[in-house]
Amino acid sequence: MNAIIRLAWQSLANRKTTALLTLLTIAISVTLLLGVEKIRTQAKSSFANTISGTDLIVGARSGQVNLLLYSVFRIGNATNNIDWASYQELSQHRSVNWTIPISLGDSHRGFRVIGTNHSYFEHYRYGQGQALKFNQGRPFENLFETVLGSEVAKKLGYQINDEIIIAHGLSDKAFNRHDNLPFTVVGILAPTGTPVDRSVHTSLAAIEAIHVGWESGARLGPTPEAEALNQIDFEPKQITAFFVGLKSRIQAFALQRQINTYNEEPLSAIMPGIALHELWGMMSLAEQALLVISGFVVIAGLLGMLTSILTSLNERRREMAILRAMGARPGHIFFLLISEATVLTTLGLVIGTGLLYLCLYIGQPILQNQFGLFIEINPLSTHEWYLLGLVQLAGFIVGVIPAIRAYQHSLSDGMTIKV
Template sequence: MHLFRLALASLANRRFTALLTMFAIALSVTLLLAVERVRTEARASFASTISGTDLIVGARSGSINLLLYSVFRIGNATNNIRWDSFETVAADPKVKWAIPISLGDSHRGYRVMGTSQAYFEHYRYGRSQALQLRDGRAFADDPFEVVLGAEVADALHYRLGDRIVLAHGVATVSLVQHADKPFTVVGVLARTGTPVDRTLHISLAGMEALHVDWQNGVPARGAGKVSAEQARHMDLTPKAITAFLLGLNSKVATFAVQREINEFRGEPLLAILPGVALQELWSLMGTAEKALLMVSMFVVLTGLIGMLTAILTSLNERRREMAILRSVGARPWHIAGLLIVEAFALAAAGVVVGVMLLYIGIAAAQGFVQSTYGLYLPLSLPSAYEWQMLGGILIAALLMGCIPAWRAYRQSLADGLTIRV
């Protein structure tokens, strides 16, 4: 206890240097914990993008490519699936529900997805959470109705009743607009933190109506043009879709249904397990994830080395102080212990301030990060792994404190009560 009070008094006497050292450690601790928190939450958010879906089916390509365009709205399908193929698979007695997905259009950089009412009934994310409407309702009989994801509505400031024009293709800036067939916003989904937030949802009939007068990827001109009112009275059953999601009556049948779809004779199809594909995709990003964590650890190490340098630099200046302590009865191991306690106190203060800065930063940036990147950072207590990292920092500080402590011990033995400077 006496050593601790003496260490605090010594640090107070060198408060400017001590504060700078403590602040450097605090910033490095904040960075390390922030990277770990973002990494953990990003992985949890990534894994919870889709839940409760047993199989994702698309045209035969790669499992990651199918996952990217069907779930994350990234990239494009190599081919479409015939509607009759979807109906055949959906009619299988082992299939409980099926959600068709049709992609290909966009609106101001956001993807448009054609689907059915089954999407709002059966799609799950997170821990089997259902989609909820923040405002309005789901699309109904009118093909020209759209339900917006939360990010689309907030970023583009759309409200119920607004009319929007979709664009052909997925480019941010498109030269081909479906201006003759505007859609009316009838609903806005609650925020999910998934790609659903960045998607405009229309019915399959609406997707078909957009392209009913298109041929070979080019809109018709003159007499071949079909108005929105004319399209409403046409047969808008889709001829093809991009992919579909399946929920099965029994999890035991998953692999059997997957094999049947992969061997489907009507056309080449690929069925993947979402969890396996998500894990495979995340493993591809594992190197970058570990590299970022290693950089953060090196930043903490740099902060601790800065503390070591500050203590070592002050040793020669403090030899008179140590000689005075020896004169009042302090032994060499007291001097060594004093420096170890100082190193530990600096590191402990840095850890405490670093954790405080982390929570202040999360509280300040939580809304921005969630609205901009769809990543929710909770104000929760440190996890077991984070406690281990903080404990490791304190242990490293103690070990580093042994270096100046050993030098001070040797100097106090050599100097005795006479200071050689």
């Protein structure tokens, strides 16, 4: 058997150009197959780990996926705001343990600004119940202080005590910046692999303060300076949404129904886990389409190998006949062709897996910065090994077809072929 494998290797070496092209096709197809599978599973895991330990998310009346996207993932905008009086009433409900109010709408150089309070740093959880930690500094205490997510600080090069300017709305242009009210960086959070890393955190009072004189949505005339605003005790008029932690999860459905039928204003309360499940249900068609496409690419690569081996058979009939004349049995010829296909497939799997990890190493920061998707570089999962096993089996089956044809060639046919 070892002699046959060595012979198969030498045969491939003699046809190295064709073999290398075939090998490259298989390797790229395997990289695509594993890449789609890894991104699919890691994206689902990354989304699921974005928020943990929150029983309900409350916002203005809208679909639960939309509410989840803008409150947790900072994607899109709310249909409306929540009155501060409504928030205070619901936060004091007997079944509520803690709440985290958030106010969205402003930005800083492409990053979303979140107005909140100290409950955010105390109760917000991600992953498997992990709390937010500070790499440097502390939570905000004064009016014009801010805490940055790790990605904001890293990408923009901010350090403690640097000053930043917040812009009104999501487009950071000169005409809509609150440039007379700079914020001082007092804290930088540790990386979480979630949208927290790409957020700028300020107090709810600061959000109210910087919008004095902007009630119409634009700056009309001069606005108060920081010294004057620091003398005012600001209280929010509205917030965008709030997270709720309950004393007992058994009470979640009852409180959700009560919030959804709240008389003072139209509100929606969603359970993050159910909303995430609905989100993935909406994306399942695209997910399956990616898997099918990558599967067809693998099939195309294997068919290319089959074509290559079949095409070379006529050129190699004299070679097969000489092997037969030297004592090789038809079974040896059969296993020679299968060995060539198996060697090509195995090398394609190895190179394709190596290419995958190279692409992950290069693409990991790009995916995190551009799409907020954190892909862990970890060993292949059981399912991914199963996919590789299927590709290896398919390569073996593909090799059987030319092997049968070579097996059927007679010795005299091979010795009399015209070249």
